Amino acid sequence: MNHNDNLKNGQWSLPRPMTVQEFKKLGHFIQTEFGIKMPPSKKTMLESRLSKRLRSLNMTNFEEYRDYLFSLKGLELEMPHLVDAVTTNKTDFFREEHHFDILYKELLPEWMERYPEGGRIMAWCAGCSNGKEPYTLAMVLNEFGIEHPVFDYNILATDISRQVLKEAERAVYPVKDAEAIPPVLRKKYLLRSRDRNRQLIRIVPELRKRVAFREMNLLQDISFREKMDIIFCRNVIIYFERPVQEALFRKLCKFLEPGGYLFIGHSETLNGMDLPLKQTRPTVYRKI
Structure with missing residues (x-):
C-alpha cells in the first residue's frame, strides 16, 4: 500500500x-x-x-x-x-502517604532493631512510572539515614515504558506536582529552575544517584544479584487477570528477603492467593 x-x-x-x-x-x-x-x-x-x-x-x-x-x-x-x-502512568509524590508513615515510623525502626550495627536496605519500586514513587521513597529513607548514620539504602526502579523511564531519570517535574511533598522535604530535596517563569523543580543529585532505573517487563524472566528488603508494587496488578496477578506476586516473593515487606495499592488485594506472605496492615505484607 x-x-x-x-x-x-x-x-x-x-x-x-x-x-x-x-x-x-x-x-x-x-x-x-x-x-x-x-x-x-x-x-x-x-x-x-x-x-x-x-x-x-x-x-x-x-x-x-x-x-x-x-x-x-x-x-x-x-x-x-x-x-x-x-499503559496508564498515573502517579504522585507521597501517593498513599500512610505507606511511607508506616515505613518510617514502624518498619525501619524494626529493621534497625534486627540489625543494630546497621547495613544497607535494598528497595524495589516495580512499575515506577515517571519516578515520583522511588524519589518519595528516597526522601523517606534518606531522612531515616540522617537519624541513623549506620543505615544505608539503594533503590531499584523499574517500568515497562521507556518513555516514562526517561522522564524519571531526568527527574524534572512541574512545581505544582510537588505540593504533596512536606515543605521541609521540598526545601531539602528539590531544586527550583533558575528561570522562575518555567515553574519546574528537579530532584537533587544526592537522591538521583540513589535510584537506578531499569526497563523491565514483569511478566518475563527477571533476576537480581541480591534480594530485596522492601518491594513497592502498587496499582500495577489491577490491569492483570487474576491468575497473572498471583503468578506475578509469587515471582516477587522469590526476590523478597524473609522478613521483608511488600506494599500494594489500596484498591488491590492478595486474598485467596497462595503466597508466603502475612498481612500486617491493610495493603502491607511481610514475607514469612
Whole structure:
C-alpha cells in the first residue's frame, strides 16, 4: 500500500475504524505480552490511543499497523510505542502517604532493631512510572539515614515504558506536582529552575544517584544479584487477570528477603492467593 493514500490535500485523514477482529488480535497480543486486560469495553480507548501511532507512521488502517507490529522491524521499533499507548502512568509524590508513615515510623525502626550495627536496605519500586514513587521513597529513607548514620539504602526502579523511564531519570517535574511533598522535604530535596517563569523543580543529585532505573517487563524472566528488603508494587496488578496477578506476586516473593515487606495499592488485594506472605496492615505484607 502507498502510505500517501491517507493524505488528502496535504492533510492526514482519520484511519478507518478498528474492526472487532482487529481489536481481538491486538488485544490478545497486548494481554499475552504485557498481562494487561483488554476486554471489549477497551476497544474505543485502544483505537483512540493507537490512532496517534497510525498518524506518526502515516498508516490508514489498523490491519496495516498490526502487520507492521508483528514484523521483525515492528517488534523492535514499535513495541516501546505500543507500551506507552496502552499503559496508564498515573502517579504522585507521597501517593498513599500512610505507606511511607508506616515505613518510617514502624518498619525501619524494626529493621534497625534486627540489625543494630546497621547495613544497607535494598528497595524495589516495580512499575515506577515517571519516578515520583522511588524519589518519595528516597526522601523517606534518606531522612531515616540522617537519624541513623549506620543505615544505608539503594533503590531499584523499574517500568515497562521507556518513555516514562526517561522522564524519571531526568527527574524534572512541574512545581505544582510537588505540593504533596512536606515543605521541609521540598526545601531539602528539590531544586527550583533558575528561570522562575518555567515553574519546574528537579530532584537533587544526592537522591538521583540513589535510584537506578531499569526497563523491565514483569511478566518475563527477571533476576537480581541480591534480594530485596522492601518491594513497592502498587496499582500495577489491577490491569492483570487474576491468575497473572498471583503468578506475578509469587515471582516477587522469590526476590523478597524473609522478613521483608511488600506494599500494594489500596484498591488491590492478595486474598485467596497462595503466597508466603502475612498481612500486617491493610495493603502491607511481610514475607514469612
